[in-house]
Amino acid sequence: MGRIVLKGVRKAFGDVEVIPPLDLEIEDGEFVVFVGPSGCGKSTLLRLIAGLEDVSSGDIEIDERNVSTVSPAKRGLAMVFQSYALYPHMSVRKNIAFPLRMSKMDKAEQDKRIAHAASILNLTDYLERRPGQLSGGQRQRVAIGRAIVREPAAFLFDEPLSNLDAALRHGMRVEIGELHKDLATTMIYVTHDQIEAMTMADKIVVLRAGYIEQVGSPLELYHKPRNLFVAGFIGSPTMNLFEGATAAEHGAHTIGVRPEHLVPSKTEGLWKGRVGLSEHLGSDTFLHIHDTGLTETITVRAGGDIDLHHNDTVYLTPEADKIHRFDAQGLRIA
Amino acid sequence: MATAHSKSAARIMIAPAVFVLLVWMLIPLLMTLYFSFADYRPLRGTFDAWIGFDNYVRFLTSSSFMSALITTLWMVAGILSITIIGGVLLALLLDQPMYGQGFVRILVIAPFFVMPTVSALVWKNMFFNVDNGLFSYLFKGLGFQPYDFLSQSPLLSIIVIVAWQWLPFATLILLTAVQSLDSEQLEAAEMDGAPALSRFRFIILPHLSRAITVVILIQTIFLLSIFAEIFVTTNGAFGTRTLTYLVYQRVLESQNVGLGSAGGIIAVILANVIAIFLMRIVGKNLDN
Ligand SMILES: Nc1ncnc2c1ncn2[C@@H]1O[C@H](COP(=O)(O)OP(=O)(O)O)[C@@H](O)[C@H]1O
Ligand SMILES: [Mg+2]
Numbered sequence: 001m002g003r004i005v006l007k008g009v010r011k012a013f014g015d016v017e018v019i020p021p022l023d024l025e026i027e028d029g030e031f032v033v034f035v036g037p038s039g040c041g042k043s044t045l046l047r048l049i050a051g052l053e054d055v056s057s058g059d060i061e062i063d064e065r066n067v068s069t070v071s072p073a074k075r076g077l078a079m080v081f082q083s084y085a086l087y088p089h090m091s092v093r094k095n096i097a098f099p100l101r102m103s104k105m106d107k108a109e110q111d112k113r114i115a116h117a118a119s120i121l122n123l124t125d126y127l128e129r130r131p132g133q134l135s136g137g138q139r140q141r142v143a144i145g146r147a148i149v150r151e152p153a154a155f156l157f158d159e160p161l162s163n164l165d166a167a168l169r170h171g172m173r174v175e176i177g178e179l180h181k182d183l184a185t186t187m188i189y190v191t192h193d194q195i196e197a198m199t200m201a202d203k204i205v206v207l208r209a210g211y212i213e214q215v216g217s218p219l220e221l222y223h224k225p226r227n228l229f230v231a232g233f234i235g236s237p238t239m240n241l242f243e244g245a246t247a248a249e250h251g252a253h254t255i256g257v258r259p260e261h262l263v264p265s266k267t268e269g270l271w272k273g274r275v276g277l278s279e280h281l282g283s284d285t286f287l288h289i290h291d292t293g294l295t296e297t298i299t300v301r302a303g304g305d306i307d308l309h310h311n312d313t314v315y316l317t318p319e320a321d322k323i324h325r326f327d328a329q330g331l332r333i334a
Numbered sequence: 335m336a337t338a339h340s341k342s343a344a345r346i347m348i349a350p351a352v353f354v355l356l357v358w359m360l361i362p363l364l365m366t367l368y369f370s371f372a373d374y375r376p377l378r379g380t381f382d383a384w385i386g387f388d389n390y391v392r393f394l395t396s397s398s399f400m401s402a403l404i405t406t407l408w409m410v411a412g413i414l415s416i417t418i419i420g421g422v423l424l425a426l427l428l429d430q431p432m433y434g435q436g437f438v439r440i441l442v443i444a445p446f447f448v449m450p451t452v453s454a455l456v457w458k459n460m461f462f463n464v465d466n467g468l469f470s471y472l473f474k475g476l477g478f479q480p481y482d483f484l485s486q487s488p489l490l491s492i493i494v495i496v497a498w499q500w501l502p503f504a505t506l507i508l509l510t511a512v513q514s515l516d517s518e519q520l521e522a523a524e525m526d527g528a529p530a531l532s533r534f535r536f537i538i539l540p541h542l543s544r545a546i547t548v549v550i551l552i553q554t555i556f557l558l559s560i561f562a563e564i565f566v567t568t569n570g571a572f573g574t575r576t577l578t579y580l581v582y583q584r585v586l587e588s589q590n591v592g593l594g595s596a597g598g599i600i601a602v603i604l605a606n607v608i609a610i611f612l613m614r615i616v617g618k619n620l621d622n
Contacts, residue, residue, distance in 0.1 A: 052521050073527035085522035089540040098536070099526035146526070 002154035002186030009058035035197040036207035078147035086131040154186035228330035252325035259301040261322035269315025370595035389596035416497035421504030446502040450562040488572040511545035
């Protein structure tokens with residue numbers, strides 16, 4: 001079980017309020033991702049849930065039990081840190097065994113759990129090594145192993161993949177995703193990378209300066225961003241935004257069109273521009289278009305075989321039902 | 335420093351330092367070695383350049399040698415245990431955020447700047463003195479008999495004095511080690527259910543082992559040659575005659591340079607044996 005409820009949770013360091021009062025419900029078995037730019041309070045929020053920081057006010061409940069003043073060890077949560085935080089002088093086996101040893105579990109049960117975790121995480125051949133002798137991806141797995149043997153009510157991950165290279169990051173993302181499907185345990189995952197958020201989450205919580213901007217499934221956030229911040233943060237390349245007369249035509253202060261919802265053409269279209277740079281990725285082509293008189297640069301995502309190059313003239317037409325409208329406060333107009 | 339050119343440049347640049355070290359260390363050592371095989375008693379005007387190993391045999395078989403050796407080992411071991419245990423505790427304390435941290439840290443380092451002779455005299459006259467010492471006042475105030483530290487337990491008194499001087503060194507090295515510990519490791523251990531004492535035993539202490547090794551090695555080398563503290567307090571009486579002090583007595587009090595030199599060479603050999611022995615048992619911590 002791992003249902004976590006935050007009620008009016010607030011955190012201030014001295015005079016600086018990092019997390020203004022905040023409410024959030026995390027259902028049992030859910031994969032929740034906290035996403036937001038650096039310094040927005042994601043780690044602080046996670047550490048509040050873990051119990052590594054005390055709440056300034058408000059309550060945290062895990063499975064209907066108020067744990068606001070309970071020590072981290074007694075909350076039944078396991079955390080995977082960004083730096084892995086492995087114990088360097090202990091072998092992989094001892095690292096994974098540490099939480100079990102602290103809870104005075106009997107040796108046979110310990111060995112069983114360690115063997116099981118090692119086999120899930122492909123660590124069986126490395127159990128006698130020290131963390132210093134492992135690669136980044138393997139260390140990450142040891143940290144996860146140390147978390148799963150405890151069979152916690154929920155897992156907390158703080159940017160666990162940010163120290164890995166791109167290829168490894170994708171592999172680990174898939175592994176963590178599959179681990180969640182196998183264990184069906186609640187996971188709270190913090191990242192500043194919206195791609196990780198979109199690909200892994202059941203539910204995304206978008207944070208800015210400690211405020212929750214929107215909570216929803218990845219596709220909800222993609223299709224119905226609640227405000228300009230979420231619209232700009234979710235999706236890659238980012239949404240094109242237009243103000244002024246173009247927006248007024250649609251009865252809005254700002255309109256947004258995602259790069260994949262603009263149709264480029266060599267001959268006709270609504271807006272005329274000049275191709276600056278075209279990035280050919282094979283499957284897709286990203287066109288950066290200038291001189292439209294609307295905004296500085298418009299990004300378009302076109303097919304992989306489109307034949308448009310530097311300085312070509314291009315016409316763009318937005319797909320009519322894919323235009324997002326926002327009012328002067330930046331809030332979505334339904 | 336990979337190319338042949340930079341290597342030879344480096345050699346030329348460290349040459350002066352190596353030369354000075356050679357002159358500084360090698361010449362006294364060679365002279366001591368030379369005298370240790372001679373019967374050289376300047377006051378009597380005796381000088382016999384070669385008497386073989388007579389001096390060594392006399393020094394090693396004299397009854398004072400064994401007791402001096404044991405005294406030395408007790409003294410070093412006592413000082414090491416106080417400075418290491420005290421140093422670890424102080425380092426952990428100083429690592430806590432507190433008001434006036436910088437000032438407190440300077441205070442802790444202060445004893446290191448006091449000359450050994452001075453600090454020994456201060457301890458002898460201000461603290462240990464039976465009639466006027468602060469400890470006597472304290473004991474009387476609490477209704478006990480004043481205790482004459484320097485004659486009742488002279489070895490312990492000297493250990494306390496020297497430990498007081500070396501505690502800052504140990505604290506300083508251990509404090510930097512404590513500060514280099516990744517706080518996420520402690521937080522991970524906390525989440526893993528380790529109470530404070532277990533965190534100390536399983537995370538902090540292993541992390542400090544390398545620094546502790548360094549402190550033990552450096553201090554042992556210096557502590558084997560303690561002299562001033564003994565000289566100004568007990569003059570080597572009451573079982574406080576260490577090997578160094580014995581050599582001093584042979585050379586200056588008995589005016590037997592040959593015998594003292596042999597003792598000096600034996601002390602050098604012993605210091606090296608102890609250093610190698612220490613490296614062996616604790617040196618494992620230095621690699622990895
Ligand atoms: N212990 C602390 N004391 C004071 N300020 C802190 C502390 N921890 C974090 N902060 C501040 O809180 C804000 C949020 O930090 P953090 O939660 O680490 O952001 P994120 O993980 O989203 O990048 C930052 O502005 C940071 O400077
Ligand atoms: Mg963070």
